[in-house]
Amino acid sequence: MAYIEGEGRHQGTLFPVLLDDLVPPDHMCRVIDAFVGRLAMSQLGFERSEAADTGRPGYDPRDFLKLYLYGYLNQVRSSRRLEAECRRNVELMWLIGRLYPDHKSISEFRRLHREAITAAGAQLVHFARQCGLIRGEWIAIDGSKFRAVASVDATRERVELLRYLDKMQKADYEQRTEIDDSAVQKALEKLKQHPEPEANFMLVRQMALPAYNVQTAVDAEHALIVAHSVIVDASDIRSLKPMADAAKAALEVDTLQVVADAGYSNGEQIAQCEEAGITPFVPVMRTVNNQGDGTLYGRTDFKYDAASDSYVCPGQKRLLRKHTNFKDRYTMYKASSADCGPCSLKSQCTLAPRRGLARHLYEDALNRMEQRMTPASMRLRRQTVEHPFATIKYRIFGHPRLLVRGLSGARSEIAIATMVYNLKRITKVLGAASLVSRLAAD
Structure with a gap:
């Protein structure tokens, strides 16, 4: 029997194939293209949003944003891999018009536009609100650790240098020992040269590893991320009020109900939330009388x-x-x-x-919260806020480790990832064709 034969490499065609024919009408490429096409890039803070009259032409920032959204959607995050995909991926050829930017230009866009990318993500949240996909009645807040680029040894060296410098500063203040200025200067120089000075040791998979703490506020209606943040503090204890404020601002509401786990139990911030019109539902962590046989009065x-x-x-x-x-x-x-x-x-x-x-x-605030706590609110938290982290780590990133060094780089990556996550969720709810029509209509 004969094999199924492919087309000859040197065979011409009478009717050339259109790129548009190679991308299905319900493909995510069309969703990305429609979303980025409706953004006011200059208002969001993207550089070169308007073409210059003189000088060498530059790339349209829309094309770079489309490239990154497509890349993260398909677990392609490296600028060099994105450069390669531009030359061999038909979907990308359609999306950015057969442009072939070099990896340096691709990388610089992500480095320079963290705030603008975050603002673009906020526009997507605003669009979801207009479509009725975000109700803003219940917001679940949670944090998850993402492994940093820095190695364990490099981070440990930075921690030891900071301890040494702190010890020398105290000794100098107390004038109890002679300070070796050259050794201190050498330590300062090594500290300045550290490639990732913000990453801290955090518990990741039961191991102490260099990481960042990613915070998200997720709407309970369709599990869309309405606000996010990347912090260097391993604990969530000081993040309830900032994340609740960010969610409230994103939703443009006067009152809000937020639910979080016991790691956010902070009496001061709970009281501040109540003053700001935010009703928190957080299990209270209290000290207990752990002496005796456990039968002592509580x-x-x-x-x-x-x-x-x-x-x-x-x-x-x-x-x-x-x-x-x-x-x-x-x-x-x-x-x-x-x-x-x-x-x-x-x-x-x-x-x-x-x-x-x-x-x-802040006992009164804690008592009020204990009285309104219900098992249903904790179930709602688990159902709402935990799976977005799994999606970002394993469906978007491919593994729970960041690719770009530094706190700013981590924030850029998370901004892109949350935007991609929300695009996927909205597409799942509305359907790609319907979503493209809505994006084009507004």
Whole structure:
């Protein structure tokens, strides 16, 4: 039997093939083209948004943005790989009109336009709101660690240099030892030359690795990311209010309900959210009396008397205010040894000579939040905010590691990735052909 034969390489055609015929009408390329085509590039901050009258012609920033969106959509993030794809990928030939930019130009666009790319992503969120895909009733906030480019050894060396310089600074201030100026200068020079000075050790897959903490605020209606941020702090404890504010600004609403896990339990920020019209739903992390066999009275067995600023114990004795720790944000209340010593309930209360109780400076805000917490809100959080990270890490990036060095580079990559994620989600809900029509109509 004969084989199915392909077309001869040197065979001419009477009717040349159009590039447009090679891209299906419901292809994501057409979605990217329609979305970027409607952006006001100059208003978003892209350089060379208008062609210059003199000098050598430059590339249209629209073409670079299309290139990156297509690349991240297909797990092609390297500027050199994108350069190669421009010469062999028919879909890219259609998307950017058979342009062949060099990898340096491609890389520079991503480096120089972080804020503009973020602004373009905000325009996509605005469009989704216009289409009714974002309701803004419930916003789920979460963070995930993304491995940085820097190696473990390089980051460890930077940490050790910072510790050494801090030690020398303290020694110089206290004048307790002679400082080797040349050694300090050498350490400073090495620190300046470090390729990724912002990455910190964070727990990634149960290992301490150089990473960044990526924060997202996700709308519960269709799991669209309405706001994102990249921070160098491994903890989420200070991110609730900033992310809630960012989501509120993106949605242009006066009130908002946000849900997050216990890592965001911060009494001060919870109180600030309430003042700003944001209602947080976050499990409260509290200190517990971990002495004894676990049967000792807990804090709920003590009643707070606001009038006298004291607690009343189960034995009807008072715990009076002793001191306030503003650093750790709590006020300590203690009973009298004279009351605790002969008390018949002491064995159920404390093993110490007298019972103490810590009250958070923002206890009222924490109590209000505990009263409104429900299991349904935590289920909503899990269903809404966790899968976008998996999609970005393994469907868009291909693996949970950043490609570009530095905090600015990480923010550029995450800005592109969240835009691609939202494009994929919107396309799944509306369909590619319908989405292209809506983008072109506005």
